[in-house]
Amino acid sequence: MAAVVRRGERAPRVAFAGAAHSHAFSDARNLRALGAEIIGLWDVDDPSRAADFCAEFEVSAVADRDRLFTEADLIVSTVRTPRAAELALVVAESRTPAFFNKTVASTPAAYAEWTAAGSAPRFTSSVLRFAPKLVALAEQIAGGQLRTLDVRVQHSIAALLEPRSWQDELTGAGGTLVNFGVHAWEMVDVLLPGGRAEILDGSAAREGLPTASEAHGTVRARIGTVEVNVSVSGVDGTDVYAVRAVTDRGVRVVELAPGAAELGYHGAADAMLELARGGTPAVSAARTAAVYANVFAAAQTARRSLC
Incomplete structure (x- = not known):
């Protein structure tokens, strides 16, 4: 991360909306390390996590959401999907x-609502998009011919079964193939920008886990002439x-490799503060639309095997 506050420049003021999962904490730490000022948190769903956030960053929980947002240079959302x-x-x-x-929607209809909500500068992304090795x-x-692309994402869903079960629910964050599928298809988009996948086949399984979604799933797809294979799993084990x-x-x-810099957290923080300073959103609406279209299509195809 590079220091964002220049000599004579006021520290960017960042308001947080929601403390639904760990990214609120990691983003606040990284933004503060860049010189940003965390000015408050609005949250209505997770009082315990909100209290922890306020204690760590020495801010207040703010009931007046509109006032908090208008006082900020940047809003970081970590609300429930x-x-x-x-x-x-x-x-x-x-x-x-x-x-x-992520994740901003669990269904195509919900994603359409998110995209239709006004035109203020905003973007969404998995932090993995900014991972230095992936970039x-x-x-x-670039400039060569990509023939085949295999992407693997594994992140245990144990913590999502209790107490954060809303992330495992299809009507919550969309379950494993949507909530963690966003990571996989963001990685695909870095290498095949804006590519819309034709999902050829897929499968999913619960493997005896008490999940409302699935333990893992795979799809075989094609983007243009490139064969794309994506595996997303939430079984126990290392990420x-x-x-x-x-x-x-x-x-x-x-x-x-594990670590904030390797996984793209630092790059994501840089992109957030560039937006706060009037810059262009780091991810275009068209590329985000392609990512979510691929996520939903892949999940739908793989889940047919669960019926």
Whole structure:
């Protein structure tokens, strides 16, 4: 991360909306390390996590959402997914730039609501989009011919079964193939920008876990002439975020190591503060639309095997 506050420049003021999961805490730490001022939190769903957030960052929980938003240079949203569209409308009315942590919708209809909520500058993304090794891989294969792309995302859903079960629910954050599928398809988009996938086949299984969604799923797809294979799992074990790209110049394999910098948290914080300073959203609406279209299509296809 590079220091964002220049000599004579006022520290960007950042308001947080929601403390539904860990990204509120990680984003606040990274933004504060860049010199931003965390000015408050609005939250109505997770009082215990909100109290922890306020204690760590020495801010108050604010009931007047509209006032908090208009006083900020940037809003960071970490609300529960079903609140994202409503919040996007409020953010648009405040005209304050905003970053929405994933996942902003669990269905195509909900995503349409989120995108239709005004025109204030905002974007959403998985932090993995900013992972340095993934960005470097995109640069390495640029200008060549990508033949096959294999993407693997593994993140245990144990913590989502209790107490954060809303993330495992299809009407909450969409379950494993949507909530963590966003990570996988964001990684695909870094290497195949804006690519809309034709989902050829897929499968999913619960593996005996007490999940409302699935323990894992895989799909085989095609984007243009590129064969794309995506595996998303939530079984117990170490997190894995990996890519294998077969190109006309050879095979490239990238596995992201644990750590905020490696996983893209620092790059995401830089992108947020660039937006706060009047910059262009780091991810275009068209590319986000492609990511979510792929997420929903892949989940729908893989889940047919559960019926």
